[in-house]
Every structure is written in C-alpha cells, then in structure tokens.
Amino acid sequence: MEPQVRVHQTVESVADLASEWQVLHDDAGDVNPFSGPDWAVTWLEHFADDRRAPFVLSVRYGDRLVGVLPLYRQSAARVIDVLQPVGTGSPWIGPYELPAMTADPARGRAVARAVVAELCARPDDWDWSSVIFGSAAPWLEPEWLPNWEFTVVPRRTIATVTLDLAGGHDIYSGRRNLKESFRRARNRLTRDLGTDGWSTRRVLDEDEIGAAFDRLVRLHGSRADVQDGRPVHANVLADDRVQRYLREVVTRMSRRGAVSVYELLIADEVVAGQLMLHTSTATYSSVSGATDAAWPYSAITYLQSLAVADAQQAGHRQLCLSAGPNQAKLRWTDRVDLTPEFGIIGPRRRSRMLSVAATARGTVTSFVAARRAHRAEVMERRK
Incomplete structure (x- = not known):
C-alpha cells in the first residue's frame, strides 16, 4: 500500500x-x-x-x-x-x-x-x-x-540533555555531588525555616494550572531581574504574545494531565517554580523561575529532583533537561541526544x-x- x-x-x-x-x-x-x-x-x-x-x-x-x-x-x-x-x-x-x-x-x-x-x-x-x-x-x-x-x-x-530512567538502575550512580546537593537543599531549608516553614507541591489540576502558570511567569521574570548586583538571566516570556501563547498551550495540555508545575513555598509564599511537560512515555523540563529568597537552597535543582522521582513512578523512560547542554544540566547525566x-x-x-x-x-x-x-x-x- x-x-x-x-x-x-x-x-x-x-x-x-x-x-x-x-x-x-x-x-x-x-x-x-x-x-x-x-x-x-x-x-x-x-x-x-x-x-x-x-x-x-x-x-x-x-x-x-x-x-x-x-x-x-x-x-x-x-x-x-x-x-x-x-x-x-x-x-x-x-x-x-x-x-x-x-x-x-x-x-x-x-x-x-x-x-x-x-x-x-x-x-x-x-x-x-x-x-x-x-x-x-x-x-x-x-x-x-x-x-x-x-x-x-x-x-x-x-x-538535548536526557536522563535515562529506563532499566531500573540507579540514575544518580557516580554523581555523589548531585545527590549531595539535594540533601543540602533539604537540610538548609529545614535549618533556616524549620520543618513547618517550607513545603513543596506539584500542581496538576486543570482548575489550578492557570494560577500556577501566572505565578511561574512572575517568578521567571524575577529570575531575570538584576538583584543585589547579580547579572540578568534571559527572560523568554518578556514578549506578551509569547506569554499568551504559552499559557494557552499549558491550559490545553492540562486537560490531558500532560503538564505539571512544581513549586517551592516558604511559609505561604511561592518562591520557585518549574514547568514540566509530559508525554505518554517521558517528561520534559521547561521554564523555571525563582525569587532571591530561593537562591540559597538550589531551588530549581531540588524541584527537578522531585519531578525525576515522579517520572520514575509514572514509568517514563526518560526525562529531558531541555535543549542546550551546559554545566548545570551535565551534572545530571552525560547523555546528549x-x-x-x-x-x-x-x-x-x-x-x-x-x-x-x-x-x-x-x-x-x-x-x-x-x-x-x-x-x-x-x-x-x-x-
């Protein structure tokens, strides 16, 4: 045929x-x-x-x-x-x-x-x-x-930097520094804020994803601002057209349970967020954002580690850390597709x-x- x-x-x-x-x-x-x-x-x-x-x-x-x-x-x-x-x-x-x-x-x-x-x-x-x-x-x-x-x-x-989740092996084998950064983030948060002073959550529900996306946009813009003499990080959502477009994509994907926003809260304030996209077999790390208060805790890395655990639980075969290999992503894996x-x-x-x-x-x-x-x-x- x-x-x-x-x-x-x-x-x-x-x-x-x-x-x-x-x-x-x-x-x-x-x-x-x-x-x-x-x-x-x-x-x-x-x-x-x-x-x-x-x-x-x-x-x-x-x-x-x-x-x-x-x-x-x-x-x-x-x-x-x-x-x-x-x-x-x-x-x-x-x-x-x-x-x-x-x-x-x-x-x-x-x-x-x-x-x-x-x-x-x-x-x-x-x-x-x-x-x-x-x-x-x-x-x-x-x-x-x-x-x-x-x-x-x-x-x-x-x-693209890709973390292989298939095969049931220890994905962090030989990456002691990465595992140590997860532990350090938890310990610092607890030491500075107390057990009840911080929390994380994963926003999945279609009715809640819009508000979570709006918070992420603000956090992403905050990450891009010059703060305490720190240099500018690129704001990929600075164009209102792009922001409106991405919001509709996220809304559509949420109807299929194909998108998550991971958030770190200090008290009741969301100080960091990470957008994750899902297919039937994989998770993809997308836009992130954080305030000044989140930087001492390696907040984005910690939220990504939670997404990795959830992707493993879902039986996904890989998690992509997005396009453009750099030092931060290659801490996780040497695999570049x-x-x-x-x-x-x-x-x-x-x-x-x-x-x-x-x-x-x-x-x-x-x-x-x-x-x-x-x-x-x-x-x-x-x-």
Whole structure:
C-alpha cells in the first residue's frame, strides 16, 4: 500500500486533525512533547497570517494516520517563500524547543520519505524547506530526492540533555555531588525555616494550572531581574504574545494531565517554580523561575529532583533537561541526544542563490546568539 500525503493549508484543517494527531503521538510513545498538536495547532491559531500560512503534511496508510510534519510557509517581501517548522521564526518562542515530525515508529522512514516526495512535487510553492524528523527517522537520505536539481544540506543540530530512567538502575550512580546537593537543599531549608516553614507541591489540576502558570511567569521574570548586583538571566516570556501563547498551550495540555508545575513555598509564599511537560512515555523540563529568597537552597535543582522521582513512578523512560547542554544540566547525566534539521533547496537557480545568502546571514546570527548564550551561562555561574 502506498502512503497518501495531504497538505493542510488552513488553520481550520489543521485543527480538525488535532484529535487524531494526539492519538498518533500517544500510541507512538513519542518522547517529544513539541511534536504533538498542542504546541503546533496553538501556534498556528495565534500567529498564522497572510505571511505565515499553514503547510502541515499528514500521511496515511488507508484510513490510518501514520505521520504528521507541521510546517508553515513564510513569505518575505513577495520574493522568498520558505517552508519551516511550526514554532520557529518570529516571534521567537524560546520554550518551543524541538518542533518535529511525529510518526508511527514502525513506518518512520517511509513517512519521512513520503513527505520529502510530496514537498519536491511542489517546487513552485517554496524556495527551500527546513524539516526536522525527530525520532521518526535518523537522517534525510539524499536518495529520497527525485533528481539532482534538488539539494539537501544539514542546517543545524539541536542538542538535548536526557536522563535515562529506563532499566531500573540507579540514575544518580557516580554523581555523589548531585545527590549531595539535594540533601543540602533539604537540610538548609529545614535549618533556616524549620520543618513547618517550607513545603513543596506539584500542581496538576486543570482548575489550578492557570494560577500556577501566572505565578511561574512572575517568578521567571524575577529570575531575570538584576538583584543585589547579580547579572540578568534571559527572560523568554518578556514578549506578551509569547506569554499568551504559552499559557494557552499549558491550559490545553492540562486537560490531558500532560503538564505539571512544581513549586517551592516558604511559609505561604511561592518562591520557585518549574514547568514540566509530559508525554505518554517521558517528561520534559521547561521554564523555571525563582525569587532571591530561593537562591540559597538550589531551588530549581531540588524541584527537578522531585519531578525525576515522579517520572520514575509514572514509568517514563526518560526525562529531558531541555535543549542546550551546559554545566548545570551535565551534572545530571552525560547523555546528549542530537536532532538534526535539514534544508531542502528547490531546483530554481533563484532559490539556490537566495538560500546561500540566507545561510550566510544565518551564520552571523547564530554566532551572535551563541556569544550571548555563552555570556549568560558564565554570568549565571558567577551568581
């Protein structure tokens, strides 16, 4: 049976796919929360317009949905038409870390090949296309291109730090310093505040998640402020559009029990929070925040340790500490998963030239962003 590919080019059509898409995501055991419909459909509902049109590819075998690749077409000055993963571009959604295809794992390569064939059958619709296959397929194989006039190039690699929870082994084996930091956090809290002076909680209930998210936004902003001479930590929710978008995503996920907010309280005041996203098989660490009062207690690390314990209890096979390996995350594990993004450049000479120019500009932008990120990491360690 040959796969049938459909391109959804309206927000309504993509929204109609959401329920079936979520079932596919759950049944596939996809560990990536961003490859499901909650993030992509909500993004299109918030940000699709005349310049950013849905271009979501669904793949079926008979009546059965086996894959979804969420893209959108961005037009710039009526000169360039680019297909790129939903969630990328402007506005920048920092927490939307790994937009990718989801697919039946038994048919991942076939689904990836089918969407590449469909894209290449529509060369007049785009100049180049960026695709992320995630766990569905390890690579975009050049043999999938219909002829030599198309070109495939690796665009970038997204690195995520992942804690392996499968197998029942001691996940903290050989990481005495990390375990000691958990113990120290508890002891300091009890010593300074007394047994009844502090507590933690996990907010899961749909009716409570909105208020918890609002508290997290304030805590995240507080973490980003200059306090007592400390340098600024990036505020990924400074843009009101991003904040509204993320709030709706969290609300949607809460209806399926797929999101948690862990909080540390001193007396009755919430002083630290950590957002965790859940799939049927994994947990993903997202946005966090803390006040000055929480810093002496390694509050975020301690809340993450509680999330790890809950993920183990739920039978999840991994907990992702988010994209961008750094010293703090690599204290937990040495495992870094790499997800490639590929560019397919169309056959027209104009498309090739525009792609080369955009790549050069992107290289400069990436360099500047990397410098800023490195500076932020160094300053964070000096706190």
